[in-house]
Amino acid sequence: MTRSLLSIDDLSRMDIERILGRAESFAEVAGREVKKVPTLRGRTVINLFYESSTRTASSFEIAAKRLSADLVSVRAAGSSVDKGESLKDTIQTLSAYDPAVIVIRSPYAGAAALVARWSAAAVVNAGDGKREHPTQALLDVYTLRRRLGSLDGLKVWIVGDVLHSRVARSNVLAFGRMGCEVTVCGPPTLIPREVESLGCRVRHSLDDLGEADVIYALRMQHERMEGSFVPSLREYAARFQIHARRLSPRQLLMHPGPVNRGVELSAEVIDSPQALIIPQVESGIVVRMAVLFDLLAGGGGRAAPEPQAQATAAEPQPA
């Protein structure tokens, strides 16, 4: 059966460490002038995005190109989805091109799992509604590990709209797997019931934020809200915004982007040296290269080509 990456739940700590180790080997490629290896030459990657995306879509595209895959990017706007084609028909159509991987983002929880049933391709979940966003969690763990080394015993607070956040769900699982103590924090209306079963604590105020080593702020997911979950954004910001007085110099700050400046984060903390927001974006490329590699070339005992061998075998790149 083709392997897919649908949820962090499918990965053990060893699986995560294998993928992160691979990403580290690709970081060396990212430092070269010709940032390309031939690993996926002749394989087709389809990026199918039914929801807005800047970082995830562009970094999957760059990742596929750096692995020399043939890449097709389909956005819902401008595709036959606009004409009423169903997800199943779209997948059957795209599967006729015999892709090795389909990367899918959808507003519907469970969409990636359905695609995995309908297609022989490996499927990567690039965000399914409010359920999961496993590659975001992997790149976050990667970024933090690069900065701090081991994550065992690290106290991570995930603050904001946990209820509607696929990033929160995947990150509670991923940070937990890596040995962190995870706390989710937000107003009661924005914390899912029984979230503790994922392996985290719940707090409804920032009173104990000082204990956190890492603060991971979330965007208010307006697009997934019907009705009002907070009295007003101003009141939300007054109670939960991370700003300079709430961030101690020893704490690191993360955010998956896009940031709503002045809501979940104040401008000065976004631009502070404690913020890992841009390193997170950078990590997206090598981690997504590692995920594609792991699914397509990592199994079956095939080792990664030596970095130098890759350099000589690399295709010439147009300037």
Ligand code: NCD
């Ligand atoms: C996140 C997403 O789309 O789930 N963004 C991302 O992938 N970097 C978070 C968000 O939209 O708030």
